[in-house]
Amino acid sequence: MLITAACLGVLAATAACGGGAAPTLPTDQAGPAGQAPASSAEPEAVTADPPMAFDTSKGVALPSTALQANMGGSVTSKFMTLRDRTGYIIAPESLSAVDVLTGREKFTTKIEGPAADPNAHKGPFVEQSGPRPPLVTGKLAVGAVPLRMPEQGTTPGYLALAVIAVNPETGAKAWQTNTKIADDQYGISGDRSVTHVVAVTDKAVVASFAQSEGNLTVALDPATGKQLWERKDYDAGSLNGDVVVGVDSNVAENSSMVQATALDLATGQQKWVGAAKSSAVEILPADPAMVVLKANEYSSGHAFLKFLDPATGAEKFSVEGTRNLGPDSYGDCLYDEQSVLACTDSGVLTAYDAKAGTKLWSLPDQAANRVAPGGLTVAWHGALYGYTNGRQPIVLDAKTGKDLSTEVGFVPDWVSKYAAAGVDKDGSPKAYPVKK
Numbered sequence: 001m002l003i004t005a006a007c008l009g010v011l012a013a014t015a016a017c018g019g020g021a022a023p024t025l026p027t028d029q030a031g032p033a034g035q036a037p038a039s040s041a042e043p044e045a046v047t048a049d050p051p052m053a054f055d056t057s058k059g060v061a062l063p064s065t066a067l068q069a070n071m072g073g074s075v076t077s078k079f080m081t082l083r084d085r086t087g088y089i090i091a092p093e094s095l096s097a098v099d100v101l102t103g104r105e106k107f108t109t110k111i112e113g114p115a116a117d118p119n120a121h122k123g124p125f126v127e128q129s130g131p132r133p134p135l136v137t138g139k140l141a142v143g144a145v146p147l148r149m150p151e152q153g154t155t156p157g158y159l160a161l162a163v164i165a166v167n168p169e170t171g172a173k174a175w176q177t178n179t180k181i182a183d184d185q186y187g188i189s190g191d192r193s194v195t196h197v198v199a200v201t202d203k204a205v206v207a208s209f210a211q212s213e214g215n216l217t218v219a220l221d222p223a224t225g226k227q228l229w230e231r232k233d234y235d236a237g238s239l240n241g242d243v244v245v246g247v248d249s250n251v252a253e254n255s256s257m258v259q260a261t262a263l264d265l266a267t268g269q270q271k272w273v274g275a276a277k278s279s280a281v282e283i284l285p286a287d288p289a290m291v292v293l294k295a296n297e298y299s300s301g302h303a304f305l306k307f308l309d310p311a312t313g314a315e316k317f318s319v320e321g322t323r324n325l326g327p328d329s330y331g332d333c334l335y336d337e338q339s340v341l342a343c344t345d346s347g348v349l350t351a352y353d354a355k356a357g358t359k360l361w362s363l364p365d366q367a368a369n370r371v372a373p374g375g376l377t378v379a380w381h382g383a384l385y386g387y388t389n390g391r392q393p394i395v396l397d398a399k400t401g402k403d404l405s406t407e408v409g410f411v412p413d414w415v416s417k418y419a420a421a422g423v424d425k426d427g428s429p430k431a432y433p434v435k436k
Contacts, residue, residue: 045085045433046433046434046435047418047434048436050381051383051417051420051436052436053408054420054435055409055432055433058432059432061103062421062429062430062431063096064122064429065079065121066089068130069427075377075413075422077130079091079121080133080421082100082419083136083416084417085416085418086106087100087431088134088168089134090131090134092111092117092131093111093118094109094111095108095109095111095141095164095171096108096109097141097168101418101433106169106171107166107171109166111143111162111164112162113162113178114147116145116159116160117145117190117191129193129194130194131143135197135199135200136168136200139168140165140167140174140205141167141168142197142205143164144161144162144207145162145195146159146162147161148190149180157183159182160178160179161179161181161207161218162176162177163176163197163220164176165222174223177218179216190209190211194209196210198238198246200222201222201265203265204265205219205220205222206219207220208234208236210235214233215233215247215249216234217234217235217244228266233250234248234261234263235247235249236283238283238286239288241288241311243263243265243310244263244265245263245283245293245310246260246263247282247283254298258278258280258281259273259276259277260274260313261273261274272312274306275308277297277298279296279297279298280296281295282295284341286354287339288310290307290355290356291307291308291310292306292341292357293305303330304321305330305333307352317358319350321345331343331345331346332344332376334376334384336379336380337381339354339355339398340382342376342384344372348372349363351399360399360400360401361400361401371389373389374387374390374391375387377411377413378414378415379398380416382399383398385415387411393409393411409435410422418433418434419432
C-alpha cells in the first residue's frame with residue numbers, strides 16, 4: 001500500500017522528522033512573514049555547480065510537507081522548490097520557506113481562505129494530485145492552491161484558484177488573487193486537482209487549475225495580482241518567450257480529443273495549435289527555444305515525443321515511443337535547466353539537445369559495455385542524478401552520458417549548488433550539504 005512520507009514535522013524545525021533532532025533555535029530567529037530573521041549568522045557552506053557528492057553525516061530534517069513518498073522510499077509528489085539554500089514549500093494553507101542547511105524557518109505566509117484540498121500533503125494514500133512546487137524568481141515566490149469559498153446567504157459557495165505572491169526573502173505578501181472556477185451547487189470540489197504556476201515574468205504571472213471536471217488558466221499582473229485574462233478548458237504547461245503553451249481540451253472536432261494551444265502571454269490571444277487530434281498531451285519543462293511535449297495519437301494510441309517551434313508550432317523533431325498504453329506511455333523526461341532533455345522510455349535513456357531537438361546519446365550502449373541507470377530522479381546544470389540497477393547513487397554527464405560520480409552519497413530529488421534534498425532511509429524529507 002502506498003502511504004505518505006508522514007511524521008508530524010513542523011515548519012519551525014523544532015522537531016526532526018524521524019532522523020534525529022533538529023537544532024532548537026531561539027524564537028527570535030524565525031521571524032513572522034514580512035520580517036527578516038533577527039540573526040544573520042550563516043554557517044560556512046561548500047558549493048559546487050553541479051555538485052558531485054553530498055555529506056550524509058550532516059543531514060538536516062525538512063518539513064514533512066515538502067514531499068510525499070511511498071513505502072519504497074521514492075518521492076511521488078513534490079511540494080518544494082529548492083533555490084540555492086532555501087526551500088520554498090506550498091501547502092494548502094500557506095507558502096513557507098526554510099533554510100535547508102540549518103532547518104531554520106525563514107517565513108510562513110498564510111493563504112487567506114478555506115482550503116479546498118486540505119489533505120493534499122497527507123493521508124493514508126499517495127496521490128499524484130495537489131499543488132505543484134512554487135515558482136521563484138529574484139522578485140517573487142508564487143504558489144497556487146484551490147480554495148472552497150463558503151456560501152453567503154442565498155449566494156452559493158464556489159471553488160476558486162488562489163494565487164499567492166510573496167517577497168522571496170521576507171515572505172511579505174505582495175498580493176493574493178482568487179479566481180472563481182465553478183459554483184459549488186453541483187458538488188465540484190478541489191479534491192484531486194492539480195494547481196501550478198507556469199510563469200512569473202515582468203509581464204504576467206500565469207497559473208492553472210486542472211481536474212477531471214475542467215481546467216482553468218489565469219494570467220495576472222505581477223505587481224498587483226489583477227487579472228489580465230483567463231481561459232477555460234486550458235491547462236498551461238510552459239512559457240517560451242512571450243508564448244504560453246498548454247493542453248487545450250476545448251476541441252470542436254471531438255470532445256474526447258486534446259491539443260497543444262499557444263497563447264500570447266500578455267493578451268491570451270491564440271497564436272497556433274499543435275499536436276492536433278491527440279488523446280493525451282503533456283507539456284514538458286525544457287529550453288524556451290523549443291516547445292517539447294508528449295502526445296498520444298487519437299486514432300492509433302501511439303505515443304510521441306515532439307519538439308515544436310514556439311513561434312509557429314511547426315514540428316522540428318519527433319520520436320515514437322515503444323509503449324502504447326495511457327497518457328504517460330512515452331516515458332519520463334527531465335530537463336537539466338541548461339541545454340539537455342533526458343528521457344527514459346522502456347529502459348532506454350536518451351538525451352536530446354533541448355534547443356535544437358536533436359539526439360545526443362543513449363544508453364544502454366552494448367559496444368561500450370554500458371547499461372542504462374536504474375532510474376533518474378533529478379537533472380541540474382549539466383548533470384543527471386539517479387541510481388544504478390543495484391540502487392547505488394550515480395551522476396551522469398547530461399551532454400555525453402558518461403559517469404561523473406559514483407560517490408554521491410544518496411539519491412537526491414532536488415539539487416542546488418549548496419545542497420540536495422530527498423527522502424532519508426526512514427522515509428522522511430532531509431537535506432544534505434554539498435561535499436564536493
